[in-house]
Amino acid sequence: MAATGRQTAAADLAASLREAGFVRLAPAATGDGVAAAGVLARSLSAIDIPYQIGVETGETSRSTEADVTLALDRDQPGVDETLGTARPASAAAFEVARTLDDQSASVAVAAAGVLASGKEPTGQLVEAIAEAGIKRRPGVTVPTDDLVDGLAHSTRLHAPFSGDPDAVRNTLQNVSIEPQDDEERRRLASIVALQVADAGDAATRAAESIADALRPHAGGPLVTLEGYGDVLDAAVREDPGAAVAIALGHEDARADALDAWRSHARSAHETLAEASIQRHSGLVVAEIEGPIETIARLLRDYRSPEPLALVADEDRVALAATGEHDAATVLETATESFDLSGRVAGDADLATQQYPGDVERLVAAIREVNRDA
Incomplete structure (x- = not known):
């Protein structure tokens, strides 16, 4: 428009x-x-x-x-x-x-x-x-002044240290965790980017995806605007009341929202790190117990060599797609003949659907959609 x-x-x-x-x-x-x-x-x-x-x-x-x-x-x-x-x-x-x-x-x-x-x-x-x-500056997008806490629990990136504050400290032992100037922030960002790109299970796309976690907008109530958005996105899935409260500007909700963000991030990173990922032509699949939307996004951006990433738990599925595909359209088309309750929710980047059925059947349907595209 x-x-x-x-x-x-x-x-x-x-x-x-x-x-x-x-x-x-x-x-x-x-x-x-x-x-x-x-x-x-x-x-x-x-x-x-x-x-x-x-x-x-x-x-x-x-x-x-x-x-x-x-x-x-x-x-x-x-x-x-x-x-x-x-x-x-x-x-x-x-x-x-x-x-x-x-x-x-x-x-x-x-x-x-x-x-x-x-x-x-x-x-x-x-x-x-x-x-x-509010201006962009070198560094990494985090919502806390404690850089170790911010990097360990960020869901804007997935690295070998994600979800583990001690691993972050070990990774950053030769760099200041309280950067005082742009040069120190650039060095920090370079170390984080290398950790992501050089991880043994990292996809080629990871080197591009990590750019979204660098050069944040410094400002707002939670250190960076990207960090604020990360907390809102994670907290609303764990504690909607706390997420709404910090969106309304209630300072007394900050601790609860950050706790929800940490809990969500730990679950997502630990589950993804341990997940068994099946690769198909055009699609990777993980059956897990955890926050499927966040895991699907991280899987797509940091571990998937294919353009589509499907994550399933016992009741729902989340499909994340890169720019050449439309996740919502693919999921709607694949399941249109299935007897399912509820509609596909989401957009071209990430879509979800109630799906208590056979995951292999859904995988076959998505692959069929891809072949016909």
Whole structure:
């Protein structure tokens, strides 16, 4: 959509929200979804519009109590408006929030949500980031001042030390873990990048993926915007209440959100490190018990030699795809003849589906889709 079209859409939605007696925000359990909810809620609060935030893990239905119901980062029927289908929900929410009340529109939350979605800020958000004095700097994207803690639990990268603070300390024993200048930060980033790229099980793509964890935007409530987005994305899957609270700016929720982030990261990294990965033409598969969305993303970016990564637990599957494939479309096409409850959720990068069935059958169906593409 052209910029003028987006501005018109933002103004129209803002007008509807101003007239609402009560607004329901229904974000997906993603960093982008919960950040978008935080951005909108702050501006609704500033103009005294009551709202409710309910993180959605299943089907969204319209609330009879709400004048306006918004789905955020998930395409769902039965709502008044959906943000996040064509671009990150946080970016769209930021434009609406600025129209509602420019002073309360949080650039840090919006940018963190966009970065959590795997995209880069564009348009109004880039200008707002610059106006806020937030700049990129050398180093690694972490959400804590404790670099060992930040690297051990980051889900923006997967390295031999991931999930293990002692392993991080051993890796960084010849570099300052409290860098004081850009030169020290560059050295640190180089060591981390080499650890990722040279890992014995690393895919060729890992050397490209690690770039997304370097040169962070320094600022925001959690050291870097990328680190803030990482915490939102991990915490909302473990402790939605804590994730919503830090998206709203509640300082007393920070410790709980960081604890949820650490727990999520340890589970994801440890499970991925121990997973048995099956390789097929165009697809790798791991059957695990753990946070499937995060594991699928990390598997795709750091360990998969193929463009699609499928992760399955007992009840659900997550499919992560590189740019030449559309994860949601592939999963929808592969399962369209299956008798499944629920819809495919997600987007081109990462999609999920309730799937308690035979994984081998699904693998065969996905491979068939790939052959027909």
